[in-house]
Amino acid sequence: MNYHYSDRVPESDEDPVGNILKVAGSDKIISFAGGLPAPELFPVDELKKVTDEVYDESGRAALQYSVANGLPELREQIVKRMVKSNIHTTADNIIITTGSQQSIDLTAKMFVNPGDTVIVEQPTYLCALDVFRTYGAHLVGVEMDDDGMKIDALEQAFVANPNTKFIYTIPSFQNPTGRTMPFDRRQKMIEIAKKYDVIILEDDPYGAIRYAGDDVAPIKSIDDDERVIYMSTFSKILAPGLRIGWIVAEKKLVKKFTLMKQSADVHSDNLTQHIIAKFMGEYNIDDHIAKIKAVYREREGVMMDAIETYFPKGVHYSHPEGGLFIWVEVPGDINTQDLFNTCIKNDVAFVPGEPFYADKVIPGTFRLNYSNMTDEKIVTGIQRLGKAIEQTIASQKVEQGA
Amino acid sequence: MNYHYSDRVPESDEDPVGNILKVAGSDKIISFAGGLPAPELFPVDELKKVTDEVYDESGRAALQYSVANGLPELREQIVKRMVKSNIHTTADNIIITTGSQQSIDLTAKMFVNPGDTVIVEQPTYLCALDVFRTYGAHLVGVEMDDDGMKIDALEQAFVANPNTKFIYTIPSFQNPTGRTMPFDRRQKMIEIAKKYDVIILEDDPYGAIRYAGDDVAPIKSIDDDERVIYMSTFSKILAPGLRIGWIVAEKKLVKKFTLMKQSADVHSDNLTQHIIAKFMGEYNIDDHIAKIKAVYREREGVMMDAIETYFPKGVHYSHPEGGLFIWVEVPGDINTQDLFNTCIKNDVAFVPGEPFYADKVIPGTFRLNYSNMTDEKIVTGIQRLGKAIEQTIASQKVEQGA
Numbered sequence: 001m002n003y004h005y006s007d008r009v010p011e012s013d014e015d016p017v018g019n020i021l022k023v024a025g026s027d028k029i030i031s032f033a034g035g036l037p038a039p040e041l042f043p044v045d046e047l048k049k050v051t052d053e054v055y056d057e058s059g060r061a062a063l064q065y066s067v068a069n070g071l072p073e074l075r076e077q078i079v080k081r082m083v084k085s086n087i088h089t090t091a092d093n094i095i096i097t098t099g100s101q102q103s104i105d106l107t108a109k110m111f112v113n114p115g116d117t118v119i120v121e122q123p124t125y126l127c128a129l130d131v132f133r134t135y136g137a138h139l140v141g142v143e144m145d146d147d148g149m150k151i152d153a154l155e156q157a158f159v160a161n162p163n164t165k166f167i168y169t170i171p172s173f174q175n176p177t178g179r180t181m182p183f184d185r186r187q188k189m190i191e192i193a194k195k196y197d198v199i200i201l202e203d204d205p206y207g208a209i210r211y212a213g214d215d216v217a218p219i220k221s222i223d224d225d226e227r228v229i230y231m232s233t234f235s236k237i238l239a240p241g242l243r244i245g246w247i248v249a250e251k252k253l254v255k256k257f258t259l260m261k262q263s264a265d266v267h268s269d270n271l272t273q274h275i276i277a278k279f280m281g282e283y284n285i286d287d288h289i290a291k292i293k294a295v296y297r298e299r300e301g302v303m304m305d306a307i308e309t310y311f312p313k314g315v316h317y318s319h320p321e322g323g324l325f326i327w328v329e330v331p332g333d334i335n336t337q338d339l340f341n342t343c344i345k346n347d348v349a350f351v352p353g354e355p356f357y358a359d360k361v362i363p364g365t366f367r368l369n370y371s372n373m374t375d376e377k378i379v380t381g382i383q384r385l386g387k388a389i390e391q392t393i394a395s396q397k398v399e400q401g402a
Numbered sequence: 403m404n405y406h407y408s409d410r411v412p413e414s415d416e417d418p419v420g421n422i423l424k425v426a427g428s429d430k431i432i433s434f435a436g437g438l439p440a441p442e443l444f445p446v447d448e449l450k451k452v453t454d455e456v457y458d459e460s461g462r463a464a465l466q467y468s469v470a471n472g473l474p475e476l477r478e479q480i481v482k483r484m485v486k487s488n489i490h491t492t493a494d495n496i497i498i499t500t501g502s503q504q505s506i507d508l509t510a511k512m513f514v515n516p517g518d519t520v521i522v523e524q525p526t527y528l529c530a531l532d533v534f535r536t537y538g539a540h541l542v543g544v545e546m547d548d549d550g551m552k553i554d555a556l557e558q559a560f561v562a563n564p565n566t567k568f569i570y571t572i573p574s575f576q577n578p579t580g581r582t583m584p585f586d587r588r589q590k591m592i593e594i595a596k597k598y599d600v601i602i603l604e605d606d607p608y609g610a611i612r613y614a615g616d617d618v619a620p621i622k623s624i625d626d627d628e629r630v631i632y633m634s635t636f637s638k639i640l641a642p643g644l645r646i647g648w649i650v651a652e653k654k655l656v657k658k659f660t661l662m663k664q665s666a667d668v669h670s671d672n673l674t675q676h677i678i679a680k681f682m683g684e685y686n687i688d689d690h691i692a693k694i695k696a697v698y699r700e701r702e703g704v705m706m707d708a709i710e711t712y713f714p715k716g717v718h719y720s721h722p723e724g725g726l727f728i729w730v731e732v733p734g735d736i737n738t739q740d741l742f743n744t745c746i747k748n749d750v751a752f753v754p755g756e757p758f759y760a761d762k763v764i765p766g767t768f769r770l771n772y773s774n775m776t777d778e779k780i781v782t783g784i785q786r787l788g789k790a791i792e793q794t795i796a797s798q799k800v801e802q803g804a
Contacts, residue, residue, distance in 0.1 A: 044461035059446035063641035098667040113408045239465035241672030265500040269671040270643030
């Protein structure tokens with residue numbers, strides 16, 4: 001039969017990034033396309049131990065239905081953890097979600113009517129763009145520099161779009177750029193949000209993975225009128241297969257989130273919530289995060305050195321002090337798809353920049369991931385990538401000359 | 403600040419059923435209000451064993467990101483399981499969801515534009531109504547008899563609502579009524595769906611929990627033109643804290659579901675998917691379901707006997723052959739809220755019928771659950787309930803006489 005979909009469903013069945021990951025997944029290709037945490041760092045033994053304890057001590061409770069806003073013990077652990085980010089909150093200000101993606105989805109569902117504007121960084125996390133589009137959002141991308149969203153461009157976006165519902169920002173080690181917004185710019189962003197009376201959705205999956213430089217407190221830490229919906233996740237600091245994230249927001253907002261959450265999936269996996277709460281009670285998760293940071297610092301360093309050695313002059317790239325990603329900008333209006341194809345021929349892959357842009361695409365941009373790769377492969381892969389960039393620039397010069 | 407919500411957000415923060423469950427949750431009250439499986443039946447030791455094996459054999463894979471449509475091993479187990487319900491399908495026709503609630507949510511998101519009609523049983527699962535309302539559905543309830551939706555009323559609903567997107571039905575041991583639609587009526591339903599070219603969302607969480615009478619094959623088993631979206635869950639046959647359900651549908655529809663699922667929560671808990679796949683590989687889940695059936699049959703029998711003994715004459719109630727619920731209809735336009743209040747005074751509780759109705763409410767109706775209660779408490783509770791019904795009828799007669 002013919003199915004009559006709602007307006008929320010994309011016409012195409014194509015999943016361009018999924019296709020890239022498939023191509024990049026071939027054994028002989030060194031792929032910097034993914035965004036996976038390093039699985040060798042997952043604390044398997046510790047998780048197995050606490051899981052056994054959950055089964056022994058509260059197995060029947062963990063396997064039963066639970067409350068929509070999340071296991072109280074887990075919310076209490078998150079309250080304690082948030083203090084380290086200078087966010088002082090209570091368990092009633094927290095709702096547990098089935099990962100960050102659901103936090104984004106619930107927020108969009110709650111705030112975006114078709115035609116409402118959502119302001120985003122340009123580029124930004126592509127699966128957030130997908131969600132916002134699903135709910136009919138008008139997306140406005142704000143130009144960035146190495147310090148994140150440019151504040152004058154943000155102000156212009158508000159002037160041009162008085163129907164804006166919220167700003168979506170990943171202020172620390174942004175996906176895809178790896179850039180971090182300095183504290184003074186965060187202050188300016190919240191001033192602008194006040195001036196135009198909008199909320200800020202602060203997505204902070206990577207903030208805890210800082211391996212260089214000084215901590216920058218989340219925007220939520222300077223939120224004096226409950227304007228910021230803060231979200232984070234256990235995906236990068238523990239394990240993404242455990243689909244558990246959280247939102248910190250005003251209590252009455254958390255009540256609304258709870259109603260929407262109940263309607264979305266009743267509650268998040270209860271066994272998993274028990275496992276994580278137990279893990280955080282028995283272990284110091286910061287000790288575990290320290291191991292992640294050490295490995296990612298090493299890998300990012302190797303990638304940076306290789307980039308400096310093997311990339312042609314004039315290529316711009318971010319210098320992240322944490323997180324999982326480096327953003328590359330090849331000058332001269334290079335065709336990113338041509339570059340990608342050349343890379344595949346050279347057995348190396350990345351994610352082209354295009355899907356990360358809400359509107360105006362900057363050509364010649366792409367994202368590199370270093371979290372899930374050995375040092376040797378990073379060097380070999382970057383060497384291949386440097387060669388592919390040179391080849392593509394050369395062939396485009398020939399074409400332009402012809 | 404003041405938050406400016408989308409039209410999808412209910413104005414009230416009230417959760418009427420949540421409030422009922424809270425009132426009913428007091429220690430001295432015997433509550434038939436919930437819908438919880440019996441936790442003493444959860445196979446805790448077996449789940450602990452297979453979980454340890456998952457950690458030992460594929461811990462890092464189970465803790466890593468996975469694919470949006472669900473773990474292949476789990477989908478293969480579900481293919482095998484579906485054969486027992488006379489549904490012959492493939493792993494590519496299945497998508498794993500974060501429980502039935504998400505299956506309903508994704509289906510509504512994919513098909514319902516604001517103003518589109520969704521036809522439902524009257525009464526039906528109230529959290530499905532919540533979801534449909536969230537997406538702006540126009541809800542049309544179709545009158546039921548003891549055999550489910552009346553077919554002539556269903557046809558009339560289509561004539562009156564040409565913009566219908568789908569029929570939502572729980573054909574076996576329906577929530578809240580416990581009623582089951584006989585096979586010939588299922589055939590008629592699919593004929594009508596063909597005639598008006600709509601899809602059927604078949605929600606089957608309880609079908610496997612039949613403890614009396616003969617199996618009735620799902621509507622999906624006679625779906626010869628891919629018109630039925632079939633959904634089920636591990637909540638009632640294994641454990642609801644493990645938030646895992648599934649959808650069986652046409653392959654191209656599963657592709658669309660996968661895009662929407664990715665945008666909703668990337669994928670369902672991967673550790674839990676591994677645990678259930680392993681459990682189904684090592685144990686015969688039907689042996690476990692047999693234990694559930696034996697206990698529920700016993701409890702339903704005790705409740706039926708108590709109802710026959712203690713309820714006043716003229717009260718109508720369903721006679722389920724499976725599932726978790728009995729539906730009660732007290733004649734004479736009785737005020738259900740008054741009855742509920744009298745029950746609370748008598749230390750017994752149920753869920754009043756009102757929230758289960760899409761539109762026209764039948765007064766004096768309520769749902770009883772027997773799955774999570776000892777025989778002794780069932781007898782005592784039904785005795786109290788019978789008394790409360792008599793008191794309420796008597797007081798209403800006095801009022802009407804005055």
